[in-house]
Amino acid sequence: MESWNFLWAIVPVAPLPHRVLDFAPSEDTLATHMHEVRSEVRALLHAQGMRATAARIAVLVTLHEQAGPMSHEQVMEVLSEGHYDKASVWRILADLADCGVLSRMDLGDRIWRYELLDACRAITDDHPHFLCEGCGGVSCLPPLEVRARDGALPAALQGANFRVCVMGHCATCASA
Ligand SMILES: [Zn+2]
Numbered sequence: 740m741e742s743w744n745f746l747w748a749i750v751p752v753a754p755l756p757h758r759v760l761d762f763a764p765s766e767d768t769l770a771t772h773m774h775e776v777r778s779e780v781r782a783l784l785h786a787q788g789m790r791a792t793a794a795r796i797a798v799l800v801t802l803h804e805q806a807g808p809m810s811h812e813q814v815m816e817v818l819s820e821g822h823y824d825k826a827s828v829w830r831i832l833a834d835l836a837d838c839g840v841l842s843r844m845d846l847g848d849r850i851w852r853y854e855l856l857d858a859c860r861a862i863t864d865d866h867p868h869f870l871c872e873g874c875g876g877v878s879c880l881p882p883l884e885v886r887a888r889d890g891a892l893p894a895a896l897q898g899a900n901f902r903v904c905v906m907g908h909c910a911t912c913a914s915a
């Protein structure tokens with residue numbers, strides 16, 4: 740039996756875009772922002788032929804503001820006011836993932852996370868993620884490319900789809 744004696748090199752192909760909020764937004768700016776986000780997510784729902792219910796809007800606004808993957812539990816923490824029950828939020832996340840409004844992923848810890856990828860984020864659909872095994876924090880990574888350290892991929896893997904999953908400890912956990 741042939742041995743798999745090649746090593747993977749994971750090579751970043753583009754810099755990671757950062758969302759930098761370098762000003763303290765006034766209440767007006769914040770209200771305008773939230774108004775825009777709400778109409779944006781309403782349009783996303785309508786484009787799918789889905790009714791823009793208060794609960795769906797709340798879930799999408801939460802994910803929009805997070806600008807990264809969130810678990811059901813994390814979404815519930817944000818929607819903490821007691822207006823939304825766990826089961827309906829589960830249902831909403833599942834429906835939105837099924838119709839492609841959200842991407843759904845398991846980053847290796849068997850927890851489903853959901854991410855909203857919309858025009859506000861300069862990152863491609865298929866970007867990989869880093870999961871911190873210490874605090875459970877997740878960061879979006881720039882697009883990565885998988886290749887064998889000594890050249891081309893074995894023929895069996897050409898045309899394969901890779902789902903890159905990166906784990907370790909984030910800077911905060913590593914220095915604790
Ligand atoms: Zn951490």
Ligand SMILES: [Zn+2]
Binds near residue numbers: 807808866867878879
């Ligand atoms: Zn991401």
